[in-house]
Amino acid sequence: MSPETELAVKRGIAYCGPAFVIGYIICFGLLGHNIPPPKMLGLTSADFVASYYTRFPEVAIGMIGCCVAGLLYMPWSCLLASMLRSQDGSLSVLGLLELTGGLLTGWLLAFCPALWAACSLMAGKIDPGFIHLLHLGTWLIYDCTFMITTIQLTGLGLYVVLSRNQTIFPAWTGWSALAVGASFLPLVLVPFAADGPFAVNGLWNFFIVFGIWLFAFFTPFSFFMLRALSGDRRALAEGAGRTAHA
Template sequence: MDNETRKKVELAIAWIGPLFIFAYIVFWAIMGNNLPPPNMMGMSGEELVANHYGKYQNMIAVGMIGSAVFGMLYLPWSILLAWMLRDEDGSFSLFGYMELGGGILTAWVLAFCPAIWAACAIFAHEMNPEMLKLVHVFTWFIYDTTFMITTVQLTGLGLYVVLAKSQNLFPRWTGWGAIAVGIIFMPLVLIPFVSSGPFAVNGTWNFYIVFGTWLFLFFAPFSYYMIQAVKKGSTLMPVVASSYAH
């Protein structure tokens, strides 16, 4: 692949990041009635059907199917990001593999869980309400309490940015920000055990702070600098870039 073609492909993939986040906000947050999500641990099955799945059945079903489709866009974005995390000799770095592995698994969760919530919406009036609540809650536990896969991604990314002195793709503060977001995820383990307060599924910390910092401290800045790096043709370490030029 010649340099100009490679640059066009990388730029298209870099822009997939903003497309993913826009689509996920529309389908998962707005159409999925997740601003904030229902307080599942403080609701009965009948209340979950009456106030969530039954009330917004068609909108949630469409929103969750859309989320399952567009959630996988996180995958090519994460792959491009891992591609940029090279050691000085041009080889893939350990931290790059951490980012890649975490990104792959995170993309799967972002697509897999909404598909199950779509089924809950479609069969909301045919399932036993308590069974529907069990499936809904079980899926939320997968969605949130497996946060460590994304924390691994963020930690690998952050350590690379902070420790790779020769890289100039991302400012050091973005690396520290990525690590901080991974730590901010930790209280998600409390979701199964609380039904109110900041650590509930719809609480100040475990919803607004977690998703807000993930978006504005991690995803937005890295998407911006990825796009800028591709535009400048500087997505690789100099030694690797020179090999592509020949």
């Protein structure tokens, strides 16, 4: 593969990140009626299913869309890991933490919506208690396995902070990644909070946690990834120009 082709491939992969965010907001948030998610504790199963799955049959379409959009997080995480190199050029152990956490996060972003799609498709056809159980259990998997993404952010943050020779990401982005990873800790309270800031639809455990993930982690790292790739493209163009004039 020529350097020009490789760079074009990397730029395409970098845009998988923004495509994931836009697609997930549309499918999970809008079609899935998850801004915020429905209250799932403190309701009877019949009331819960009637107020969410029966009322919004388009949830199934949105969740299947998430199965596609969510997996776009995987190639974006792979490209990010490829930028976390040791001095000898090999992928660092911190880069492997970022890669592993990113791959598992991508899987989770697709797997859980598939189960919610099943809930939507079976609403009104089977016992609402089973649908309620599957919905609740899937949300606990979605939120309470936050350590997957925290590991990704910890590996990334430590690499940026400790690798003084790397010039792609400013040090503040590393500290920001570490802070975002730590902010997920209150998600362990989701199973026990029917209402309030730590509920599944609460101020902290939904709006703040996912908001700072988007604006304090994903957005700055996407920006600096694309900026680095743009610099590589300019360097290739300048090199080609010098060769042409030689």
